[in-house]
Amino acid sequence: MALLSNIHGVGLGLKRELIPQIQTLYGQAIIENIDFLEIAPENWISAGGKYKDQLAWFAARYPIVCHGLCLSLGGPEPLNTTFIHQIKSFLKQNEIPLYTEHLSFCSDGGYLYDLLPIPFTEDAVHYVAQRIQQTQDILGQRIGIENASSYVAAPISEMDELTFLKAVIEESDCWLHLDINNIYVNSVNFNYNAHQLLSGIPSERIIYAHVAGHYQEAPNLLVDTHGEAVIDPVWELLHAAYQQFGVFPTLLERDLNIPPLTTLITEIDKITAIQQQYVQIKNVASATCIA
Numbered sequence: 001m002a003l004l005s006n007i008h009g010v011g012l013g014l015k016r017e018l019i020p021q022i023q024t025l026y027g028q029a030i031i032e033n034i035d036f037l038e039i040a041p042e043n044w045i046s047a048g049g050k051y052k053d054q055l056a057w058f059a060a061r062y063p064i065v066c067h068g069l070c071l072s073l074g075g076p077e078p079l080n081t082t083f084i085h086q087i088k089s090f091l092k093q094n095e096i097p098l099y100t101e102h103l104s105f106c107s108d109g110g111y112l113y114d115l116l117p118i119p120f121t122e123d124a125v126h127y128v129a130q131r132i133q134q135t136q137d138i139l140g141q142r143i144g145i146e147n148a149s150s151y152v153a154a155p156i157s158e159m160d161e162l163t164f165l166k167a168v169i170e171e172s173d174c175w176l177h178l179d180i181n182n183i184y185v186n187s188v189n190f191n192y193n194a195h196q197l198l199s200g201i202p203s204e205r206i207i208y209a210h211v212a213g214h215y216q217e218a219p220n221l222l223v224d225t226h227g228e229a230v231i232d233p234v235w236e237l238l239h240a241a242y243q244q245f246g247v248f249p250t251l252l253e254r255d256l257n258i259p260p261l262t263t264l265i266t267e268i269d270k271i272t273a274i275q276q277q278y279v280q281i282k283n284v285a286s287a288t289c290i291a
Helices: 016-025 049-059 081-093 122-139 161-172 180-189 194-199 232-245 261-290
Strands: 010-013 036-039 064-067 099-102 105-107 111-116 144-146 175-179 206-211 215-218 221-223 250-252
Touching: 010 261, 016 049, 016 261, 064 081, 081 122, 122 161, 144 161, 144 206, 161 175, 175 180, 180 194, 180 206, 180 221, 180 232, 194 232, 206 232, 232 261, 250 261
Parallel strands: 010 036, 010 250, 036 064, 064 099, 099 144, 144 175, 175 206, 206 250
Antiparallel strands: 105 111, 215 221
16 A cells, blocks of 8 residues: 555645546646645545546556545444445555545435534544544544534534544544635634634644635635635635644645636645745754754
8 A cells, every 4th residue: 555655745636627637738847746636435436447447547646545525424323334344445456545534424314415513522522533433443544534614503512623623633543634724714604713723733643734715605604615716814824834833735625616727736836835935944944953
């Protein structure tokens, strides 16, 4: 299996619309800053024919990570262990080193086609952590959990988002899949300081990050659509994260209104430039200490 160390630099979500464009431009300087790709395993596990061949083509050329959609870690029903075993086989067959999921739920007697928030309670911490541990035991490896966006606060919550997130990570001993945009979205929706929450993130658990755009439904309501360009406050949060924690792999999400690859590359290149800025700062600081 490929090593996690192969996941570095800047990534891009592999959407069907982008497949022929990446294949056409592969090896050209214009896409040289795409270092890894992300797929939703649900869209590929049963793929055959052309799609199976496409996945093999990309797996031979790029490190790939899996970001799941339907495990429903916070859901009321038992975990779908058959599906987790399918994930395990899929990761092994395609030499994919990492699987992450959302800290949310999406099923209750059937799939709800949305990612719903988990109440921030001590009972929920234990419940979700046990389900993460069960998943990790089956897979034989750690998974990453992504901090979720939400739009309605659970009335029975006993703690804030950061406290809940940290408690789940500590109890389950999993990675953190840090979503920078989700921090900003929630900070607007629930009127808190995004930079203050970011400063409390357990940086040693960050495995990689997402940046994305969102839709502004109202001045105090943002919807995490991944359908727009990344906005300045989210870029500022990414700067702050690198400054506080160091540079980590970061992926551009775009799921709706997908523009041509050449348009997305401008955001890919911007992430690369920001990463290089903080790598250079670290190098200068290290050289100064040695001197």
